[in-house]
Amino acid sequence: MPIDHALKERLTIVQARIGAAAYKAGRDASSIRLVLASKTQPSEAIRAAYQAGARDFGENYVQEAIPKRADLADLTEIRWHLIGHLQTNKAKTAASAFSLIHSVDSVRLAEALARAQPSPRVHALVEVNLGGEASKTGVAPDGVAPILDAARGKIEVDGLMTIPPPGPTAEAARPYFARLRELRDSLATQSGYALSELSMGMTDDFEVAIEEGATIVRIGRAIFGERESKSLKK
Numbered sequence: 001m002p003i004d005h006a007l008k009e010r011l012t013i014v015q016a017r018i019g020a021a022a023y024k025a026g027r028d029a030s031s032i033r034l035v036l037a038s039k040t041q042p043s044e045a046i047r048a049a050y051q052a053g054a055r056d057f058g059e060n061y062v063q064e065a066i067p068k069r070a071d072l073a074d075l076t077e078i079r080w081h082l083i084g085h086l087q088t089n090k091a092k093t094a095a096s097a098f099s100l101i102h103s104v105d106s107v108r109l110a111e112a113l114a115r116a117q118p119s120p121r122v123h124a125l126v127e128v129n130l131g132g133e134a135s136k137t138g139v140a141p142d143g144v145a146p147i148l149d150a151a152r153g154k155i156e157v158d159g160l161m162t163i164p165p166p167g168p169t170a171e172a173a174r175p176y177f178a179r180l181r182e183l184r185d186s187l188a189t190q191s192g193y194a195l196s197e198l199s200m201g202m203t204d205d206f207e208v209a210i211e212e213g214a215t216i217v218r219i220g221r222a223i224f225g226e227r228e229s230k231s232l233k234k
């Protein structure tokens with residue numbers, strides 16, 4: 001299929017903004033991974049983004065991702081991320097389907113992923129609910145250490161993920177991004193895990209997230225464009 005020039009232009013703009021934010025923070029832009037939030041996007045849109053140079057794609061639902069993986073199996077360098085909530089009964093499927101699972105939020109889920117025993121081991125992030133929002137998944141900060149203990153030697157926990165509460169500006173998210181970085185640093189010292197990854201920042205606030213240490217940003221709307229809301233069962 002021909003390259004979608006509008007999508008490629010939007011991707012280039014976002015990459016430039018990542019580079020500028022990294023420069024402002026005194027960081028190397030290559031240390032920041034761009035994951036395209038491709039939930040509800042058709043396989044054709046993902047293929048177009050791949051042809052424009054993207055390689056990492058984030059899905060919210062296991063059942064939506066599996067047919068897309070099959071449709072796009074010829075894209076040999078594609079990497080799939082699960083960025084939405086993962087139910088324990090889908091852990092086995094997710095363990096073999098995704099390069100990185102961003103949303104481990106309980107000891108039970110970590111143990112379910114460990115039982116799946118894919119080779120190589122599952123790579124995951126612990127999702128932290130820093131705002132204490134009842135409407136969001138994620139574990140409270142003091143619940144992260146027990147998950148790390150349960151995962152030790154069974155799955156590879158690479159870092160932490162968060163979605164801050166909605167705010168009027170990108171700056172409103174900064175305290176949450178800073179808290180996640182501080183929590184990561186503290187836990188890394190205590191647990192012995194490297195915890196090198198911080199998955200934080202989306203279309204409206206990713207530059208602030210980069211300034212606060214994000215190594216992964218999850219961006220959909222700024223690249224794929226506005227989309228209609230779609231109701232899907234988890």
